[in-house]
Amino acid sequence: KQEVTQIPAALSVPEGENLVLNCSFTDSAIYNLQWFRQDPGKGLTSLLLIQSSQREQTSGRLNASLDKSSGRSTLYIAASQPGDSATYLCAVFRDDKIIFGKGTRLHILP
């Protein structure tokens, strides 16, 4: 059974710092891995999608990596800003099922 774990559950860092969010999954047979952002009371916003054949994707200040063999993905946020404060979710997709981690709640201190 696929399980997705995100560490840490919560993180507070001063503005301007670079940070890394971690996601691990137990079954490496995945189609893709996705990172989302969730603001309070809002739906998910897709950030990055990494296909199973890819190792990383970049969008602006965000970089996500995927290591299927070790069952790990990281989301790197450069030069963090207060507007980055949100909950970040990773999810793996396989066999018409998408399984989410519980998220990392990020707070950027002004």
Next chain:
Amino acid sequence: GAVVSQHPSWVICKSGTSVKIECRSLDFQATTMFWYRQFPKQSLMLMATSNEGSKATYEQGVEKDKFLINHASLTLSTLTVTSAHPEDSSFYICSALGQVKVLAKNIQYFGAGTRLSVL
């Protein structure tokens, strides 16, 4: 824990017919539910936000007359794909916002998804 039931899990229909997908929060009330769609090899994308007793808010590019959303009660939201065509074939997933009182915050709970195949 909170559970969101989505039904059906898989549906095949002929082009031109309408398909209804149900999303139920089983042990909590959800004033807000979300509908997402995922095409093959693409990310899950938000389609609309459904609020109980009011009209749904659709994301840009999503046709509200094509994807009818009804949130008639605090535990049920439905998505109806009207006059479905092969290009509507996709994976649809719903989620519901439930309040965890002890944490004084809302958590989003996801259904298992519906695979729609339009022939």
